[in-house]
Amino acid sequence: MKKSDKIKIILVGLYSLFLLVSFIVGFTPGKKIALHLTSFLTYMIKILPCAFILVGLFEVWVKRELIEKHLGEETGLMAYVWIILFAGTIAGGLIVALPVAFSLLNKGARLSIIFTYIGAAAICRIPMTLFEISFLGIKFSMIRLLVSLPLVIITSILLEKYLIKNKYKIIKEN
């Protein structure tokens, strides 16, 4: 067992013990923490099955050549538009975007596309943006989108350049 795994097990153990003791002695902060845990856990249980099933289907059906051709090394600006549109339709934010991004990377998408995808999935999901508009107004959301998207694309390209220069290797899954 890795050292980091041991630390995780100890952490989970201590945390569970803390919650248990909190309930026995009626320690309010502990109870509140448990409440936050259950509410966020429910949220994740709702969102994660879809995310991972989609990732599974993606891995099985989508051919590597297809991704390499459209999102790989040779792609132009349109690839960024496509990946942003794709990101816009996926619910769940970073938590869902990360496993999807990793699958894309393993299928041969280039790094700058991956980073654009993660950024876009965080800030311009369509359902979320509509919700945002209803609370903060369209001017607010438009400024955010118009300023952030170019910055996300530019920084993704720069980050890719930097990582390639430094011979960055991602631990690829087989």
Add this chain to the structure above:
Amino acid sequence: MLVTYLLTSIILIVSFIIDKQKTYKAIRVAWKKFKKIAPAFIVMLIFVSIILFIFPDEVISRYLANNNKVLSIFLASLIGSITIMPGFVAFPLSGILLTKGVSYMVISAFTTTLMMVGIITFPIEREYFGSKVTVIRNIISLLIAIIIALTTGLFFGEIL
């Protein structure tokens, strides 16, 4: 959320009709991938529950509704970076903040870092991309969030 479920179901059913074996394989792949990342998710959940306890809504609005703009943006980015909440919680909260007199600029810093910068999702991101990339990506996201906040402030006339 409903749309995501509907979409996933349709794709899954279509996949099943076309090729049963491949669909089973897809589900096995999904499960394998989930199992691999599950420990990181559990660690994240623990952090989330503690962070949300330390920063309940009242505390967030107290910190953000102050007159020092630089300090407010700094606090908003900080709280946004270390907390995590789904959009359906974050935006109603932002709406409330707005009525309490918090500026658009500060709300922008808060919501953008909330979505883009993930100190809490660090264990998950690191598992996939390694520590170095995770740190760089989050710092870049923080800078983007601050630029967005300042632009928002400029357009809403809150800076000058």
